[in-house]
Amino acid sequence: MMERPEMKAATQRKAVPAASLPSGRLRLLVGAALLVAALLGLGLWASLSGGGEGLRTNLAERSLPPSWGHPLGTDWLGRDMLVRTVQGLWLSLQVGLLASLAGTAIAAAAGLSAALLGRTADRIVSWLMDLFLSLPHLVTLILIAFVCGGGLRGVLIGVALTHWPSLARLIRAEAMQLRSADYVAVSRSLGKSRVWIMTRHLLPHLLPQLLTGCLLLFPHAILHEAAITFIGLGLPPDQPAIGVILSESMRYLNAGLWWLAVFPGVALLLLVGAFDRLGHAASALLDPGRSQQ
Amino acid sequence: MEKLSADIQDGRRRGAGAEAAQSASGGEGIKGGWGLYLLGKALRLILLLAAVSAVTFTLVSHSPVDPVRAYIGADILRVGPEQQAQIAAYWGLDEPPLERFFRWVGALLSGDLGTSMIYREPVADVIAERFASSALLMAAAWLLSGALGFSAGIAAAMAHGRWPDRLIRRCCYLLASTPPFWLALLLLTVFGVALGWFPIGLAAPAGMAAEEVGWLDRLRHMALPALTLSVVGIAPVALHTRQKLLEVLASDHALYARSRGERGWALLRRHGLRAVALPALSLQLAGFSELFGGAVLAEQVFSYPGLGQATVQAGLRGDVPLLMGLVLGSALFVFAGNLLADLSYRLVDPRLRERSRTS
Numbered sequence: 085m086m087e088r089p090e091m092k093a094a095t096q097r098k099a100v101p102a103a104s105l106p107s108g109r110l111r112l113l114v115g116a117a118l119l120v121a122a123l124l125g126l127g128l129w130a131s132l133s134g135g136g137e138g139l140r141t142n143l144a145e146r147s148l149p150p151s152w153g154h155p156l157g158t159d160w161l162g163r164d165m166l167v168r169t170v171q172g173l174w175l176s177l178q179v180g181l182l183a184s185l186a187g188t189a190i191a192a193a194a195g196l197s198a199a200l201l202g203r204t205a206d207r208i209v210s211w212l213m214d215l216f217l218s219l220p221h222l223v224t225l226i227l228i229a230f231v232c233g234g235g236l237r238g239v240l241i242g243v244a245l246t247h248w249p250s251l252a253r254l255i256r257a258e259a260m261q262l263r264s265a266d267y268v269a270v271s272r273s274l275g276k277s278r279v280w281i282m283t284r285h286l287l288p289h290l291l292p293q294l295l296t297g298c299l300l301l302f303p304h305a306i307l308h309e310a311a312i313t314f315i316g317l318g319l320p321p322d323q324p325a326i327g328v329i330l331s332e333s334m335r336y337l338n339a340g341l342w343w344l345a346v347f348p349g350v351a352l353l354l355l356v357g358a359f360d361r362l363g364h365a366a367s368a369l370l371d372p373g374r375s376q377q
Numbered sequence: 378m379e380k381l382s383a384d385i386q387d388g389r390r391r392g393a394g395a396e397a398a399q400s401a402s403g404g405e406g407i408k409g410g411w412g413l414y415l416l417g418k419a420l421r422l423i424l425l426l427a428a429v430s431a432v433t434f435t436l437v438s439h440s441p442v443d444p445v446r447a448y449i450g451a452d453i454l455r456v457g458p459e460q461q462a463q464i465a466a467y468w469g470l471d472e473p474p475l476e477r478f479f480r481w482v483g484a485l486l487s488g489d490l491g492t493s494m495i496y497r498e499p500v501a502d503v504i505a506e507r508f509a510s511s512a513l514l515m516a517a518a519w520l521l522s523g524a525l526g527f528s529a530g531i532a533a534a535m536a537h538g539r540w541p542d543r544l545i546r547r548c549c550y551l552l553a554s555t556p557p558f559w560l561a562l563l564l565l566t567v568f569g570v571a572l573g574w575f576p577i578g579l580a581a582p583a584g585m586a587a588e589e590v591g592w593l594d595r596l597r598h599m600a601l602p603a604l605t606l607s608v609v610g611i612a613p614v615a616l617h618t619r620q621k622l623l624e625v626l627a628s629d630h631a632l633y634a635r636s637r638g639e640r641g642w643a644l645l646r647r648h649g650l651r652a653v654a655l656p657a658l659s660l661q662l663a664g665f666s667e668l669f670g671g672a673v674l675a676e677q678v679f680s681y682p683g684l685g686q687a688t689v690q691a692g693l694r695g696d697v698p699l700l701m702g703l704v705l706g707s708a709l710f711v712f713a714g715n716l717l718a719d720l721s722y723r724l725v726d727p728r729l730r731e732r733s734r735t736s
Contacts, residue, residue, distance in 0.1 A: 215432065218425055222670035222685075223707045226692040227433065230700065233441040307556055314558050315677050315689045330559060334678065342566045349559035357554035 112365040119358055127174050150343055157343035160336060165329075169348045172326035173355055175319070179239060180306035186244035187251070187305065188298040192290070194248060195255025196282050199263055209256070213249040221246045225308060229317035239318045243305045251297040258293055259286055292370055300363035303356040310352060326352045414723070422712055429708045430701070434481065437697050438474040481701075490705075491698035495690060500702040503687060508706070511676070511683030513595075515668050517603040522610030523661045529611065530618025530657070535645060537623060546619070549612040557671050561605040561678035568601060575601050602675040609671045610664065617660050621653045659721050665714025669707055 150157045156165035198209035216224065225242040232238030262268060262285070271281050312318035313327025321328050326348050333344035445465050456464075472480075484491065490500035533545040568574045576598050622645075625631060631648050639647065673685030680686065684703065691700040 211428075214425070215428055217666075218429060218708050218711055219704065220666040220669040220673075220707050220711060222673045223688060223704060226673075226688055227436065227700065227704060230692045230695070231436045231440045303554060307554075310556055311558060311674055314556075315674070315693075317689070317692050330556075330562060334562065337562065337566050337570055340570065342571070345559070345562045345566060349556060349562065352559065353551070353555055356556070357551065360554050361550065 112362070112369065115358075115365070116362055119362060123177060126170055127177070129170055131174075150347075156347040157341075159332075159344055160341070165343065165347060168324055168329055169326070169351050171324040172329055172348060173351055175323060175325050176306050176309060176352065176355065179236070179243075179309045179319075179325075180302050183240050183243035183305040183309065184247070184298050184301040186240060187247040187301050188294055190244060191248040191251035191255055191297065192287070192294055194252040196259055196286060196290075198252070198256045199259030200278050200282055200286070206256075209252070213252060216246065216249050221308060222311065225312045226315075226317055229312055234317055234320070236319060239309050239312055242312065243308050246308065247301050247304055251294075251301065254297065255290060255293060258290055262286055262289055296363065296367045296370055299359065299366055302363065303360040306352070306356055306359070418716060418719075422709075425712065426705060426708060430482065430485070430705060431478070433701055433704050434474075434478050437701065438477070440695075440697075443695075490702040493691075493699040493702075494696045495694050495699065496696075500698050503699060504684065504702055504706055507682060507684045507687050510681070511672055511685065514599055514603055514606065514676070514681065514683060515672055517599065518606030518610060518671075519661060519668060521603065521607035523614060523657070525607065526611040526614030527618050527654075527657050529615040531622060531645065531649075531653070533615065533619040534622035534626065535641070537626075542619075545615065549615050552608060552612040553616075555609070557605060557609045558674040558678055560608060561602070561675050564601050564605055565678060598681070602672075602679045602681050605675040605678075606668065606671045610661075610668065613664060613667075614657055614660055618653050618657045621656050622649055625649050625652045655721060655725055659718035662714045662718035662721065666711045668714075669710060 156169060158164055159168070194209045194212070198206045219227075224246045225239075228242035228245060229238035232241060268281060268285055271285060276284075309318060310325070310327040310330070313323075313325045314331045316331065318327055319325045321332075329348045330345055333341070333348075336344055445461050481491065488501070490504070492498070493500050493503050496503050529545050529549070533542045536542045569576065626644075626649060631644065634644055634648050669685070672683060673688055675681070676683045676685035677689050684706070687699065688703045688707075690696065691703060
């Protein structure tokens, strides 16, 4: 018996989605894998080309518009803008990762203590949250950068300190719910300490929320790092940061060197946008109401 | 915007009606509820400002940036240690931090914020003067982004699932990831440098006395920073409005209206608009913090002499009194936004008033 080919194709087409993950998850996984691969490649390239060929000043080739030899053009010292941009992105990634991890750690500590260490701790934490939410992020960033005397430390501390309250609020609410779970009550009646319950029971349970929170924090961290560097209070001018590239480009816009500002900004936008989408997809996955879409 | 204010008016009327019904049925008087509410808010504000100033002062006094050096600037080699000590004594920097803090608070309570080191003017004057130009900029951007975002959100929700919806959503995601200062650079390059439509900086043409600057010139200089700020602010309002309107359109009363044959604009106007206008308004009000942050960046790019630029300069050049004043000022600004958002809800939603009265 021969089956008609188009029928076979039809049954196959039907069978595939049923057997595999729902398409939203699949897309997310593929997107995440591609992103990570692209970023690893980026990092490899950045570290291979670091200080070498592309960043050498070449006064014969300065201020060239985009061409095949230099896809993003060259700057006023003849440095290749593609290499500079990639290095800037790599630096942004590293700083953003560190800052958002630090912010997540603060949020986890604050949220869990607020939920578990009694009313006083809860009050103190909410008061701190209100305090940090009462200032515009950029003002806090400028203040902390000033206090640290500028530089990487100021950026990391500033970004970590400005972004924890919203995640901490979420973690606190989740931990409050978990606190009354049966297994936590049993654990408590067995005489386990609060810290033990916190680290052994609640933290593993909250890990997905923390990871998504970290992922959602990441694009903001990158944007704020670039912003504070751009206004001159972040990473020092000798670093190949996107903020530095863009703030230097301001002096040459009048001379018509538009490619100095446009392409590094597009690259930053793509990086931030990709992580933003990924974060939202991941949080939709965690939300039981939306995870099956 | 007229629509929005009309909604608030309407809300107030409805709110007042509910209040009257409440007091008639034996509840507390209207005055008591509002008085307590405002008293609580004022108390919160005082506590907040006290905390912000204490924390800021502690932080600033641990900064490695030496205010005397920052004050002298490039002339540091020509100023001897004795003179430096004199300057420190003049600013009161040789006293212990705690004493300085209480002196500063004492002066603050009498309305004196100190003297800015870089502008050599009282901090209060610097802030007042710059707030005027920043406020103009932020107000324009606030209105424009609110109107655009609100309309975009409604358009997206009305076309739910079709291409306009997808397009608007994509644009919003894109805008949400756009670095504001880069957008400013882009607008500057396109409209300022390439097309030459707008001037590329400052609040007025250079070399012109302040009285001669007409409002048209001011407007031209404000256009690009305001446009930057508005574009940055569109995405949150649009996405929020879209979400809210979708919820409203999926509700029972909208379904009932549909079953009676109401469609499109009439359905939106009668059943949707009022329900989504208030959330959008309060989101915009609560977004004062983002607005200020955006203004810092936009003003920096366009050298627009506003509060944001002053904040950056204060941070870069170590002007501690100005920085402290600006921190307090921005806290006040954000608080005002949140208070207005809260008030707008209370005016409309009697349940919120109930809760605060019973607790």
